[in-house]
Amino acid sequence: MITYANTSWTALADPTRRAVFERVVEGPCSVNELARVLPVSRPAVSQHLKVLKDAGLVIDMRAGKQRIYRIDPEGLAAFRAELDRFWARTLAAYKLAVEQPPGETK
């Protein structure tokens, strides 16, 4: 389930998650490899990867017993979806702002 909190706007705001992502950018790797090179527990790595995957930033492939994560080569599709959500939210908030009585807009 993709929620606003899971867009790449916010997915990379967390420094640890960003570190996980940067490591995946360097080359495909497994959860175990990530947990070994980063000061993060394996369950925490899995959690960060889930957020990155939901945000369309990484994809995973099964390789034997483990999953290998790499960056999403179709990132542009994720970017488009993200912009679509951005404009939906912006316009909804804009409607509230514009329909306030004049003078009350901050």
Add this chain to the structure above:
Amino acid sequence: MSSSAPAASVRRSIVVEAPIERAFDVFTKNFGAFKPAEHNILAVKIAETVFEPRVGGYLYDRGIDGSECRWARVLAYEPPHRVLLSWNINPRWQIETDQDKASEWEVCFIAETPERTRVEIEHRKLERHGEGWEGVRDGVAGDQGWRLYLQRYASLFTRG
């Protein structure tokens, strides 16, 4: 390998109960008031979002430490009917300084009645952000190309 070619534009519209002049004014003067808060690539919180009301001006965020993020440039400014801006943030969440690689978004204000306005947004030319991306990807025949691509991609994140 051909790309899956997602539609390279996003369209959204909304109807607001306000005259066209007010609809335009609020959009351009209060953009920071309704822009989603997580839309921020500064290292600090945003103090204000400024929309410079002229062609060649910028829509930018100023952080509480004075740093600035100029993430959109005004390409057309036609109150109260239309604005056109570039979108200078790439899919890697970095500022795109090359205008040729920036997408653009157009906002049209249409008076449905004297008290009601339709606001239409089209964010288009998204493929421009992907030119470097796809170009590199298409050129990737073996590990060599793929590795170079990843290094370039990684270098985008090493600043700051």
